Amino acid sequence: MVCEPxxxxxxxxxxxxxxxxxxxCGFAATRGARPRAAGGGAASAFPPAGRRAGGAGRGLHRxxxxxxxxxxxxxxxxxxxxxxxxxxxxxxSLYREAGVTVRFVGLGNYTRLLDDEAFxxxxxxxxxxxxxxxxxxxxxxxxxxxxxxRGAALIHTLGVIPLVxxxxxxxxxxxxxxxxxxxxxxxLNDAFGIRIPxxxxxNGVIFVEALHYFPFILLNLAAALSNIDSAMEExxxxxxxxxxxxxxxxxxxxxxxxxxxxxxxxFVKVFDDLxxxxxxxxxxxxxxxxxxxxxxxxxxxxxxYVISVIMIACSLGAMALSALLLKGRDFATQQRxxxxxxxxxxxxxxxxxxxxFVVLTLAVVLSPHIGILxxxxxxxxxxxxxxxxxxxxxxxxxxxxxxPLIANTVLYCGLAALIxxxxxxxxxxxVLRSRLPGRRLVEQVAMSAVAVPGxxxxxxxxxxxxxxxxxxxxxxxxxxxxxxxxxxAVRRLPxxxxxxxxxxxxxxxxxxxxxxxxxxxxxxxLRRIVVPLMAGxxxxxxxxxxxxxxxxxxxxxxLVAKAPDAPLSYGIYVYMQSAAGRxxxxxxxVIAVVIVAVATYLAYRLAERERGRKxxxxx
Amino acid sequence: MPGVRIEQVSFRYGDTPVLADIxxxxxxxxxxxxxxxxxxxxxxxxxxxxxxGRPATGRILxxxxxxxxxxxxxxxxxxxxxxxxxxxxxxxxKNVAFGxxxxxxxxxxxxxxxxxxxxxxxxxxxxERRPAQLSGGQQQRVALARTLVIEPDVLLLDEPLSNLDAKxxxxxxxxxxxxxxxxxxxxxxxxxxxxxxxxxxxRMAVLDAGxxxxxxxxxxxxxxxxxxFVATFLGSTNLIEGRIADGCFIADDFxxxxxxxxxxxxxxxVRPQDISIGADPATVAAAVTGREFLGGYxxxxxxxxxxxxxxxxxxRRDAESYDVGAAVGLGLDARRIAVLRA
Numbered sequence: 001m002v003c004e005p006x007x008x009x010x011x012x013x014x015x016x017x018x019x020x021x022x023x024x025c026g027f028a029a030t031r032g033a034r035p036r037a038a039g040g041g042a043a044s045a046f047p048p049a050g051r052r053a054g055g056a057g058r059g060l061h062r063x064x065x066x067x068x069x070x071x072x073x074x075x076x077x078x079x080x081x082x083x084x085x086x087x088x089x090x091x092x093s094l095y096r097e098a099g100v101t102v103r104f105v106g107l108g109n110y111t112r113l114l115d116d117e118a119f120x121x122x123x124x125x126x127x128x129x130x131x132x133x134x135x136x137x138x139x140x141x142x143x144x145x146x147x148x149x150r151g152a153a154l155i156h157t158l159g160v161i162p163l164v165x166x167x168x169x170x171x172x173x174x175x176x177x178x179x180x181x182x183x184x185x186x187x188l189n190d191a192f193g194i195r196i197p198x199x200x201x202x203n204g205v206i207f208v209e210a211l212h213y214f215p216f217i218l219l220n221l222a223a224a225l226s227n228i229d230s231a232m233e234e235x236x237x238x239x240x241x242x243x244x245x246x247x248x249x250x251x252x253x254x255x256x257x258x259x260x261x262x263x264x265x266x267f268v269k270v271f272d273d274l275x276x277x278x279x280x281x282x283x284x285x286x287x288x289x290x291x292x293x294x295x296x297x298x299x300x301x302x303x304x305y306v307i308s309v310i311m312i313a314c315s316l317g318a319m320a321l322s323a324l325l326l327k328g329r330d331f332a333t334q335q336r337x338x339x340x341x342x343x344x345x346x347x348x349x350x351x352x353x354x355x356x357f358v359v360l361t362l363a364v365v366l367s368p369h370i371g372i373l374x375x376x377x378x379x380x381x382x383x384x385x386x387x388x389x390x391x392x393x394x395x396x397x398x399x400x401x402x403x404p405l406i407a408n409t410v411l412y413c414g415l416a417a418l419i420x421x422x423x424x425x426x427x428x429x430x431v432l433r434s435r436l437p438g439r440r441l442v443e444q445v446a447m448s449a450v451a452v453p454g455x456x457x458x459x460x461x462x463x464x465x466x467x468x469x470x471x472x473x474x475x476x477x478x479x480x481x482x483x484x485x486x487x488x489a490v491r492r493l494p495x496x497x498x499x500x501x502x503x504x505x506x507x508x509x510x511x512x513x514x515x516x517x518x519x520x521x522x523x524x525x526l527r528r529i530v531v532p533l534m535a536g537x538x539x540x541x542x543x544x545x546x547x548x549x550x551x552x553x554x555x556x557x558x559l560v561a562k563a564p565d566a567p568l569s570y571g572i573y574v575y576m577q578s579a580a581g582r583x584x585x586x587x588x589x590v591i592a593v594v595i596v597a598v599a600t601y602l603a604y605r606l607a608e609r610e611r612g613r614k615x616x617x618x619x
Numbered sequence: 620m621p622g623v624r625i626e627q628v629s630f631r632y633g634d635t636p637v638l639a640d641i642x643x644x645x646x647x648x649x650x651x652x653x654x655x656x657x658x659x660x661x662x663x664x665x666x667x668x669x670x671x672g673r674p675a676t677g678r679i680l681x682x683x684x685x686x687x688x689x690x691x692x693x694x695x696x697x698x699x700x701x702x703x704x705x706x707x708x709x710x711x712x713k714n715v716a717f718g719x720x721x722x723x724x725x726x727x728x729x730x731x732x733x734x735x736x737x738x739x740x741x742x743x744x745x746x747e748r749r750p751a752q753l754s755g756g757q758q759q760r761v762a763l764a765r766t767l768v769i770e771p772d773v774l775l776l777d778e779p780l781s782n783l784d785a786k787x788x789x790x791x792x793x794x795x796x797x798x799x800x801x802x803x804x805x806x807x808x809x810x811x812x813x814x815x816x817x818x819x820x821x822r823m824a825v826l827d828a829g830x831x832x833x834x835x836x837x838x839x840x841x842x843x844x845x846x847x848f849v850a851t852f853l854g855s856t857n858l859i860e861g862r863i864a865d866g867c868f869i870a871d872d873f874x875x876x877x878x879x880x881x882x883x884x885x886x887x888x889v890r891p892q893d894i895s896i897g898a899d900p901a902t903v904a905a906a907v908t909g910r911e912f913l914g915g916y917x918x919x920x921x922x923x924x925x926x927x928x929x930x931x932x933x934x935r936r937d938a939e940s941y942d943v944g945a946a947v948g949l950g951l952d953a954r955r956i957a958v959l960r961a
Contacts, residue, residue, distance in 0.1 A: 231704035237691040238669055238698045239718030239769060249717070253708040 066522055067436040070426040077423065078445055081490045082452060085460025086312070092463060093305035109306045119310070122286040125205050126271040130217075130263045132210035136361055137217035137262070143354050145225035146251075147346050151358050158358070159215045159222075162365055164597040166551040166569070167212040168275035169589040170368025172576050174208050175199055175280070176381055177371045183385040204280045209270045211365055216269075217262035224258020225251070257326045264322035268315045272453035275553040279576055286311060287455050291557065299463055308456040315451055369593070376586035394583035402588055404564060405571040409550050412481065412567055416488035417545035420496035421538050423489075428500035429530065433509070443497070450494040457487055458558030479561035487555045492545035499544065503537025504530075540606040547599035551592055568592055621682025621772050622647040622805055623668060628677035630663060637663050638829045641677070645807065645822075650799050652808045652816040655826035656852070661809045664826070665775050668807065669698045681772050692721075697771030701778045703762040705750035711737070711761050712746040718769040736768035739798070756787045763795075767802070774799070774806040780815065792819055813853050817841070825849050841890075846960050850888040857889045857928050858959075868956070872925040873903045877953035888957045891918065891931040895950035896941065902948040907941050921949055 096105045113119050140155050149155075177183045178198040185195045198207050228251065236250045274287040283292060290307035297304075346354060376394050378387030427446060431439045465478040477483060507530065515525045553569045560566050566574070568588065575585030623645040630638040638660045645651045653661035666672055668679055670691035678687045686694050705714055712733055719729045737743045740760035750758055759779060766774065779795070780788045796819050799806045810816050816823050817837040825832045825840065825848070833845040844850035847858060861870035863885055868878040878887075896919060905928065909920030917940055919930045928949055932940075941947055 229702065229704065231700040231702055232706060234669075234671055234691070235698065235700055235704040235765075236706075236717065237671075238696070239765070240692045240721035241717070242690065242692045245721070250706060254706070256708075 064436065067430050067434045067439070070430045071436065071439065071442055074423050074427050074442060074446060077486075077490065077493075078442075078449070081461070081486055082449060082457070085457070085464040086308075086452070088464045089305045089308050089456070089460045093302055093309050096302055097300060109302050110310070113303075113306055113310060116289075118284045118286050118289045118307075121202060121284050122271055123314075125202050125209070125277075125285060126267045128202075128206045129209045129213065129270045130266050132206055133214035133217055133266050134259075134263065136210065136365075137214040137221060138259075139357060140361065141218050141221040141225060143358070144222050147344050147350070147354070149346060149351070149354055151355060154358055154362065155218075158362055158365055159218050160600075161369065162212045163215055164600060165212075165369060165372070165589075165593045166275070166553065167208050167273065167368075168279050168553055168576075169551075169572060169592065170212070170372055171204075171208050171276055171279040172582055173371025173375050173586065174204070174211075174368050176375065177367050178207065179204075181383050186383075186385050199280070201282060202285075205277050205282050205285070208276055208280065208368070209273065211368065213266045213269055214365075216265045217259065220258040220262035220265075221255060222258075224255040228254045260322050260325050264318050267318045268451075271314055271318070272311055272455065273554075274453075274455045274557065275573065278557075279573070287453075287554075290455060290459065294459055294462065294558065299466055304459055305463070308453075308459050311453050311456055312451075315453065319451065372586045372589050372593070375582060376590050378583065394587040397584045398587045398591070401584070402568075402571060402591075405566060405568045405588070406591070408481075408566060409568040412485050412488060413546045413549040415485045416492060416549050417496070417542045419485070419489040420493050420545045421500070421542045424493060424496035424498075424500040424541060425504075425531075425534060425538055427497055428504045429526070432501065432504050433512075446497055447494045449490050452491070454487075454491060454552055454554030454556075455558065457491065458555035461487060461555075462558055476561070479559060479565075481565045484556065484559050484565070484567070487559060488549040488552060489545075491552065491555065492549050495544045495548065496538075496541040499537050499541025500534065503534040503541075506537070507533050536606055536609065540603045543599045543603040543606065547596045547603070550599075551596055621684075622649070623773055623807070624678075624680040625664075625668075626678045626680070628664075628667065628674045628679065630660075630667060630672065630674050636829055638667075638674075641831060643824060643831065643834065645805060647682075647805050648803050650796065650806045650808065650819060650821045652810060652820035652823035653826060654810060654813060654816040654823050654852075656811055659826040660829040661811075661826050662777055665698075665777055665807060665809045668773065669696055669775055670694050695769070695771055696773045696775055697766035697769060698775040699759075699762050699766050699777065699779045701781060703750075703758045703782075705758055705761055705765070707750055710747050710749055711742065711753070714750065714761060715765045715768050718765065722769065732768055736764040739767065740764045755783050756791060759783065759791060763798075767798075767804075772805070774804050776806065776808045778809055778811070781810075781812075788815075795819065817853075825852060827852070843957050844888055844959065847886060847888075850957065850959060855891050855929055855931075857891065857894070859887050859889065859926070861885065861887065863958075868953075868958075870925070872923045873951075875951055875953055875956070878956065878958065880958050886959045888959055889951060889955065891929040892916070892933075893952060893955035894928060894930045895952075896921065896930050896932055896947050897950065899948040902950045905947055905949050907943050907945045907947055910941065910943055921947060923949075 093109055094104060094106055095102045096109060097103075140158065143149055144152055144155050175182060179185065180195060180197070180200065182199070184198070188194055188196065197203055232250060232254060233246065236246055241249065272287065274291055277283070277285050277288045278291070283289065286307050290304045290311070293301045293304040293307070374387055375381060377390045377392070379389040379391050379393075381387035423446075427439075427443060430436055431443050461483060462478045465483065466476050468477040469475060470477055470480055511533070512525050512529055515529045516522075520528065550567075551569050553573060556567060556570050557573065560570050569592070572585050572588045572592065575581035575588060623643075625641050625643040625645075628638060628641040629636070641664060653664060655661045663672065667674055668681075670686070670689060674687065678685055680686065681694070681696065686696075705711075706717075709717070715733045715736055716729050719732060724732070733746070734743060737746055740763055742757060742760055742764065745753060745757065745761075750761065753761065759782075762779070776795075780791055783791060792815060808816070808819060820837060822834065822836050823840065824834045827848050833840055833849045835843075840849060841853050844853065844856075850856045850858065859870055861868055862883060863869075863878060863880045864882050866876065866878060868875045868885070868887060903923060905921035905923045907919055908922045908927065909918075911918045912934070914934070916931045916933050919928075919932065919941065921928045921930055930949065934940075
């Protein structure tokens with residue numbers, strides 16, 4: 001679980017990634033952000049032509065056959081890549097090695113974990129990250145949604161910038177800026193003779209993660225705030241409330257669902273993150289422990305699997321808790337009419353205060369980006385506020401050495417995104433255009449892949465497929481590079497599925513019926529009408545899947561067995577491990593950030609253009 | 620219960636004028652309506668009384684108190700919002716108690732008054748429900764109870780019935796009126812539905828394009844509209860251009876005696892049911908060009924040499940009627956004609 005580029009949700013539309021994240025926490029502040037719930041919805045409103053025309057004729061029969069054909073690969077994929085490996089991991093977690101024999105111990109391994117510092121450290125870090133991220137995000141969201149503030153565009157930028165860079169890329173640069181002997185502490189020490197332990201131990205993880213993930217809270221809370229009907233506030237004023245009472249009794253409770261959804265998401269992502277603590281040399285947390293157990297002790301050690309199960313349980317627990325808190329509280333959709341909250345003008349002091357907060361936050365949020373850029377251009381940067389001198393040597397090194405890394409990334413992520421788009425489009429078609437029983441369930445299951453941490457998926461795949469060998473080469477199936485493609489594909493599938501569903505929802509069924517009416521068969525309609533019209537949306541899904549997979553590291557760390565197979569993210573990680581490799585590592589990081597940023601922007605533009613074109617032409 | 624006085628109020632959104640030169644006096648205990656099409660400024664005027672927005676010029680007085688500069692929370696006027704604006708995170712009882720808590724009443728007294736207010740609207744057994752669990756009509760009553768419980772000086776209602784279905788709207792209308800009578804509260808009601816305003820208001824102000832067109836009792840406005848807008852907005856009418864000379868109204872195709880007024884060009888308004896239709900072509904000769912049976916009455920269209928009249932005739936069983944093409948005479952009565960100012 002590394003980095004999900006995400007664009008600030010506007011009322012008009014939300015990026016593919018945002019739709020998936022919202023789904024994850026069951027929050028539908030932006031209407032239609034959540035894929036339609038099971039039952040009802042568009043599919044039943046547009047029964048397939050064959051069935052409507054009268055009874056179970058040839059059309060229906062053929063359609064069933066087509067439906068099963070479309071769903072089958074997806075089912076096989078999900079079973080083989082998610083459920084079987086996860087089940088395997090769970091079963092393994094119930095046994096313990098005693099000498100030569102393996103003994104069933106039930107939940108015995110789990111009780112051992114409760115005494116483990118790593119478990120509590122992980123909980124602490126995830127919870128504290130939520131707190132720190134809230135300190136950044138809540139004021140920003142309030143400023144955007146409640147006041148007329150000229151820097152609002154700046155805040156919108158703030159909401160996107162952190163997400164285009166995976167936290168592990170910036171982690172080393174953060175050490176150089178905020179660490180014990182980093183720029184800030186050197187300056188503080190000179191000026192006041194103090195040092196602040198921003199990056200000491202768990203603090204460092206919390207700080208880096210909070211800077212990276214606060215946009216999730218910002219986005220959700222700002223959306224929730226701006227969806228509140230202004231009459232809600234006015235009626236309270238009319239009855240005598242104002243100022244803080246108005247905020248605490250009316251505005252905040254109404255926006256709470258948005259906040260909870262964002263906070264739960266941050267908690268889950270931080271709890272599952274492997275790369276950031278590893279790069280900061282913090283190993284007494286769950287994710288690094290699981291990784292180290294599997295890679296150093298071996299794949300038979302049960303504790304890695306115990307941790308995997310715990311991680312999934314905690315993720316699901318956090319999501320269930322947020323769903324429980326939000327139950328019946330999805331206020332945004334209950335309200336009719338009315339505009340958003342009235343935006344107030346800020347006084348001169350208010351503007352100054354807000355401006356200072358925004359600028360300061362922007363500076364802190366940008367520090368990993370600036371740091372990584374400086375690092376990639378620095379000759380030596382150690383015990384100094386700024387690098388000693390600048391050079392392009394690292395980029396030259398990268399140019400010479402990193403060709404295979406980039407080629408691998410393009411190959412793996414391109415293939416994974418292609419698989420996603422094909423499977424996603426097929427499933428979306430079945431879900432929206434057929435009445436195949438169980439199609440909603442398959443959709444839900446496919447979407448839930450987003451909740452499986454990359455580390456856990458990697459561990460499960462390793463455990464399940466390690467002993468299977470490929471013909472001819474004798475290589476293990478688990479460490480074969482194709483497995484990496486499949487792991488990427490399964491984790492990014494929700495993005496592509498969501499994009500395909502959105503594209504198909506915008507396509508009115510009458511366009512297909514018109515083609516059928518003129519004599520085209522189901523497959524002909526698909527080829528000539530549906531696929532061409534979905535192309536833009538599918539492309540957006542492809543790009544999003546590609547970009548997010550390009551910076552995935554957790555599963556990558558587990559599944560890459562030899563250097564020639566390594567992708568870009570793995571390369572950055574390896575370079576960053578050594579002091580000498582930091583420069584080239586940073587240069588690679590900059591390249592990765594540029595790739596992700598460009599791809600994210602492209603995906604957003606594509607989706608927006610499609611939306612605009614479709615709504616103009618068809619409705 | 621004080622009345623409301625609006626003196627020389629004007630209001631603009633940026634550069635767009637929304638209200639101009641509003642002068643209005645609403646008596647205490649009166650049920651008053653602001654009637655007008657959308658964009659006429661009626662809701663804006665109501666919101667100015669509640670304190671949502673500050674007039675560019677003029678004063679607003681509640682009783683003898685000048686509230687122009689007071690914020691919404693210090694005015695003690697109660698407003699019922701178009702979409703009710705019930706807070707979904709609070710129970711019905713909490714919603715109703717909110718205003719009393721802001722007024723720092725003792726807890727026991729709050730509970731008693733909340734109960735009383737819910738009893739007034741017949742919802743005591745729904746106190747612990749959430750707004751989402753109530754029907755539209757029930758939500759409407761909660762909104763009313765929440766506003767009335769603070770004993771406001773004035774009750775403001777912004778199209779309160781527009782989200783209800785037709786049948787419920789009729790029932791709530793009668794209930795609202797009865798409640799206002801019982802409490803003797805000054806109420807101002809905004810609507811675009813003339814039938815609703817006619818049924819509920821003691822007096823009303825018709826607004827158009829940010830100006831008050833006419834103020835008066837509903838029947839008075841209907842019978843004696845001051846201008847074309849009021850005449851056409853309050854039901855169907857026949858507008859006839861002509862001039863007045865020697866106590867006569869003279870149009871191109873007919874003349875009518877007994878009309879007072881300064882000589883010169885004018886326009887008159889005649890309601891369709893104030894024109895009689897008969898077989899005698901001696902009055903105003905016309906030919907029937909259209910006939911619609913509408914249940915309680917028949918609406919004829921009758922063409923003269925210069926214009927087409929709409930004529931409504933009450934329908935009775937087996938009564939004589941005229942077919943399209945029939946030659947008829949139309950009778951106009953000088954006592955049932957309104958001479959318009961503009």
